[in-house]
Amino acid sequence: MSTHNNTSNGLKNKKVKEGTTKRGKQFTFALAGNANVGKSVIFNQLTGSNQIIGNWPGKTVERAEGTLSFEGYEIRVIDLPGIYSFSTFSMEEIVSRDYIALERPDVVINVVDASVLERNLFFTLQLLEMNAPLVLVLNQLDVAKSKGILIDKEKLSTLLGVPVVFATATRGEGIYEAVKEAVKVANSKPKHKQVRYHRNLEEQIEKLQSIVEKEKLDLQYPTRWVAIKLFEGDIEITKLVAEKSETIISQLKLFSAEFEKNYQEKCFATIASERYALAGSIVAASLQQEEISHPITDKIDWFATHRIYGYITAATVIGGLLLWTFFIGNTLSDLISQGLNLIYSTNPELSASAPILSIILNGFWGGVEAGLTLIIPFVIPFYLLLALIEDSGLLTRVAFMMDSAMHRIGLHGKALIPIILGYGCSVPAIHSCKIMETRRERLLATFAITFAPCSARTVVLFGMVGLFVGIHWALLLYVVNLAIIFVMGRVAMKAIPGKSTGLIMEMSSFKRPSMKIALKQTWTRTKSIIYVVFPIYIVGSAFIQVLYVYDILTSISNVLYPLTVTWLGLPAFAGVLLLLGAIRKELVLVGAAAILGTADLLIGFTPVQLVVMALVAMLYIPCVSTMAVLGKEFGWKSATLISLANISTALIVGGLTFHLLNFFI
């Protein structure tokens, strides 16, 4: 298998259909399956670096596409979102089913977790209902084997009527065979057998299907599938059909009433039960389970979810993660800035003598330097360790333990991951809020993230307070920040209308984390920083230099005098720092040192002022990069409201802290 560097089949180029070109035959394969089955690992192995990641048109669902050359074939590979069903409750489900039904990929490669076969086959059966040309890849065979699961591949293939391939994608096993089978299917287009359900249900489906066929609706979906979806009460399909034919809808009502009267059961519930019954019988016929005990993972599991040790584990995991980041981050950051200083070190005197040069060198170069000394030393190690913990299954346990706490701010356990990501950088954290089910939950989690101290804010906190006031003060501010997240989270929960959805989360088994997967995950999360944050850092820094060179900063900060000096009790130049920090939070620290002309901040600040300054810097406004993402994900109205909430919280908390500390100290 070889990859090549042709990325011309871009997202814009949607009309590429199969056909013979000079280079060879073209095919489109779609990867489909449940979440966490290793679909993305397979996608990466297939496409290597030839990937285009974007969004599905008009949706906030990520679309990953890549190309692959295989034995003379040009293959476009689409990685569909991980879903459990096609019941149109999430955008991911709609995107996936419309892609499969309407764009008709040549082959759907259904990746399933061999260790959880029954639940995965529930989805496979739905793909078969759609008449999708299928290849079944039984992935994570190593995990299945370690659980004592033996699968009869041939039997499974006969029962389902589709080719079945064993794979352990993390080790690259079975990928070649999967593509080979898929190419065979794409070439021969075999008619696979129809999934048949229990007679009572089947009768109704067939009756309705024949009516759908007679009506000739010119829908691009298969008629049998339409009939099943109508019985399921699928909102989108029912709407679509109702627009074209009332006969079908009235017949549907008749048939389902008849069915429900005869069997005292709702159709949609029966269909789900039937699918599972079928999946269950297929599993029973093709799978053998040997009892294997796992004394070590069972122990870890017991410990991590114990009513006391569980919380200790959670605190250790999160605390350890932050400590490691700070320790590694500081060391690496120093090394990198020393290295960068060899190339050019910013020189503030330039702004007077050579303004344009200063904008380029101090501005642009300063932005590059800031980005590099923040992303590489702080964010990457943080996300890497987090990804390893995630892949091991430990983070699931932490989410399990923290669910009831998250409930108090209208979220559930799964929201823990985006919020922890926020301690690295808000931008990928907000992106990852997509794992939440509703817009309300995404908004609530995002709101919490805007208050979480990202690595830039942590640098300010420890650089100002930790270094000059005392490490216990810095830690205290960390705790105060947690309390603020909690209180503001509750306020937001009350303010945003709607009900919280409950937690339904897979408790994946413990396993040795894979470095490969963790690295990939880290890259996925870091890349939004590189694309969004890094450019804004560079442009923003240059912009600041412009303001600085033409002496606009001081006049703006004079306007802020009543807030900064009178209310917050900060030195007059704090207004400048807050302006700088809105572009890059760590500029609050860097700027203070630059303005004072010394790294010893105690020359310009009293300890109380440092505490207030750091606290305000932590809370007061999402940085420009974060605001850009907020606007993109939630619209400018929500972005503005969140920013206003941030500003007022910072002013209230900062002001109160100043007056209280002044009173007591």
Added chain:
Amino acid sequence: MQKSTQDYLKTVYSLSKNGEIVSNTDIAQKLNVTPASVTEMLKKLADENYIKYSPYHGSTLTEKGLKEAQKITRKHRLLESFLSNVLHIGNDKVHQEACQMEHALSDEAEESLCRLLKHPDTCPDDGKTIPACDLPFSNCEECTQLHQKGLEQVGKRDKNLISIRELKNGSIGKISFIRGEHKVLQRLLDMGLTPGTKIQIIKVAPMNGPVEVAVRGTKLALGQDIACNVFVEMETTNK
């Protein structure tokens, strides 16, 4: 059935989590009566086969007792929800009020109340689970649809249902009823929690945290607000 009998059964039910033995002193304390009268009443209830009573130990509900206890508890908690959510009576008063009304509420009114309130799952004052109804449905939509035709014909469920939120670690049940709106129901069905499926409680997280269950060879964590809507028939029944 006498009001006091119902109150005793309700008390034993609320004090015994998962069929544990309830001591006489606890009952006396909760009902604010003397231990002597508790003993006397419990003996009477044992004679009528509502409870299993062992002197110096305490009592547990029989299947028959559990049925009555769940019924009256359900009426009580539905009324609390009605008083609080519809009539906006303060949460501090709804308990007293509901205690008076529960004995007069007919089964038909109870079913209508449940539909009116859109199948509430927990009561407003203390967040306890409202027991499932005794209609033989596997979800609420069946009830909403069929009630116009009269629910007398559909009969009653013969087994008692218990929410998996109330179960001890390790207990195994068969999913029989899922309460609530379509979306949650469909999500649970998609994850394999279809009626008739065996489900085992692995562990409950502390502080009202999620319930970890094993179903169809996978392990799932279900939040309390989901778990209180999943009802099972127990594999082994306590006589």
